[in-house]
Each structure stands twice: as C-alpha cells, then as structure tokens.
Amino acid sequence: MPAKLVQILEILEKAYGPQQLAGPTDxxxxxxxxxxxxxxxxxxxxxxxxxxxxxxxxxxxxxxxxxxxxxxxxxxxxxxxxxxxxxxxxxxxxxxxxxxxxxxxxxxxxxxxxxxxxxxxxxxxxxxxxxxxxxxxxxxxxxxxxxxxxxxSGLAPVAAVPSAFVDVPIRLFVGEPGKNYAANYRTARGVLDMGLPRTFEARKRAYLLLKKHGQEICKRSKPKCESCPLAAHCAYLQAKAADSNIE
Ligand code: SF4
CATH class of the missing domain: 1.10.340 (Endonuclease III; domain 1)
Incomplete structure (x- = not known):
C-alpha cells in the first residue's frame, strides 16, 4: 500500500478507533x-x-x-x-x-x-x-x-467509496473536488484502488475510516481543517496554503 495511504489510515484509526459497518452484510x-x-x-x-x-x-x-x-x-x-x-x-x-x-x-x-x-x-x-x-x-x-x-457482503473486494464522503479522498490525494459527482466518485475509487491491497479487510477498513472522517471533520460544505489530524497530508490544504502565499 502506498506510504501516504498507510499513514492516513493509521492516523484515522488512532483518532476514531476501529470502525464497524452499521446494518446487515447480506x-x-x-x-x-x-x-x-x-x-x-x-x-x-x-x-x-x-x-x-x-x-x-x-x-x-x-x-x-x-x-x-x-x-x-x-x-x-x-x-x-x-x-x-x-x-x-x-x-x-x-x-x-x-x-x-x-x-x-x-x-x-x-x-x-x-x-x-x-x-x-x-x-x-x-x-x-x-x-x-x-x-x-x-x-x-x-x-x-x-x-x-x-x-x-463479501462478493467482490471493490474499492468502494462512501457515497456521501467522496470529497474526503479527493481532498487528501488530489485537491479541490470538481463539480461532477460521477467524475469525483471515479477519481476517488481510482485513488483507493491503486492504494489498497485487493483484500476485503483492507478495503472495508479504508471505507469505514474515510466515512467516519467525513462525518466528523472533513465535512462536505465546511471541512474543519483547523482541527484535522491529516492536515500535514492533505493536497487540498497544501494547495490552499500555496495560493494564499502567492496572494
Ligand atoms: S485538512 Fe481539511 S480538507 Fe484536508 S482532510 Fe482534513 S478536514 Fe479534509
């Protein structure tokens, strides 16, 4: 797994603890x-x-x-x-x-x-x-x-992205999310697919931790960057800082 994603998931797990899916798995x-x-x-x-x-x-x-x-x-x-x-x-x-x-x-x-x-x-x-x-x-x-x-459900280890929190992996790895949801989803899935082992365990863990981060801190309309444990790893925040230095 690429080092950045390994680190990000470790930081998130330390912050939120291991996550469980809500609901059934059939x-x-x-x-x-x-x-x-x-x-x-x-x-x-x-x-x-x-x-x-x-x-x-x-x-x-x-x-x-x-x-x-x-x-x-x-x-x-x-x-x-x-x-x-x-x-x-x-x-x-x-x-x-x-x-x-x-x-x-x-x-x-x-x-x-x-x-x-x-x-x-x-x-x-x-x-x-x-x-x-x-x-x-x-x-x-x-x-x-x-x-x-x-x-x-254990049928295929697809690199699923939590649907309401697609912005989280985009901000971390790419920068500002675009306006097209389907394109954002594909980009986010691609990031996770490249970065995660093709195992159910690794991909479920990533899904749940990114979802939790989206619920708690990296909110869609107003991410709380000032209290984010991933600030040092975030492409979106780095781009914003670079922009403000230029201005
Ligand atoms: S620094 Fe901000 S944009 Fe980046 S992951 Fe954290 S909350 Fe999200």
Missing part, C-alpha cells in the same frame, strides 16, 4: 436496510430496518405477505414518505422472489463468475458490471451503493 438485506430510512443516515436506516425485522421479518415472502398499510406505519418514524417506502420494499421483495428465486447472493455470484473469463481493465471493474447492474435495478441503489454492497 446483499438483499443491505438493499432493504438502505431503503428503510430517508434521508438515508445509518441511524434512520437502522431504526426502520430493526422495526421491520422485529414486527414483520425482512425475507421476501414476509414483505410480500404484509399489507402496504402496515409497512407504511412501521416506516413512519424513519422515512419522510412512508407509503412510497412501503411500495419500494414490496418492489424489492417481488424482484428478488420472482427474478432471482429468492436468492440474490447466488444470482450475484453467478454474474461475477460468468464475467471472470472476460478481459478486465486494470481494476477488474469490467468483471463487476453485470453484478452492479443487477443491484442498480433496485430502488435507491446507485453505483456507490452497489459497490458498497459487493464489498461488505
């Missing part, structure tokens, strides 16, 4: 979890998911059997529009039952295995396209969430 359950809170914070999703698990169960047949009204009532404390959330949960369960024989993990493993023989680009991204496409057909799942699911 691909289907992760999709349900991400749809149980809106705005989708870990706390809101956990609140909705726990209520669902306790009162109904999250398996596709359980979600299909319960009434929309009951689902909406259960989701009321964790989402803004409970009826739409209930509809999405029904959709997810129906798709997994009808299109993937109630086993989404097996379907994803199959896509990944089928793609293994095909030529991949440097990061192996081509091999994950079909699996990501399966995941992205579900409500609220874009490419960042699809990659997070592949990583944390």
């Amino acid at each position: 691909a289907y359950e992760m999709i349900v979890f991400l749809n149980c809170g809106y705005p989708a914070s870990d706390g809101a999703c956990a609140k909705g998911f726990d209520a669902l698990k306790r009162e109904v169960g999250v398996q596709p047949n359980k979600l299909l059997a319960v009434s929309r009204a009951k689902l909406a009532k259960l989701m009321r404390p964790s989402v803004i529009v409970p009826a739409a959330c209930a509809e999405r949960l029904k959709d997810i369960a129906g798709t997994v039952k009808n299109e993937f024989d109630e086993d989404l993990t097996a379907a994803l493993e199959k896509r990944i295995a089928e793609a293994k023989g095909r030529p991949a680009n440097g990061s192996g991204e081509n091999n994950l396209k079909a699996a990501k496409k399966v995941l992205q057909q579900f409500p609220t799942i874009g490419e960042p969430s699809a990659e997070k699911i592949l990583l944390f």
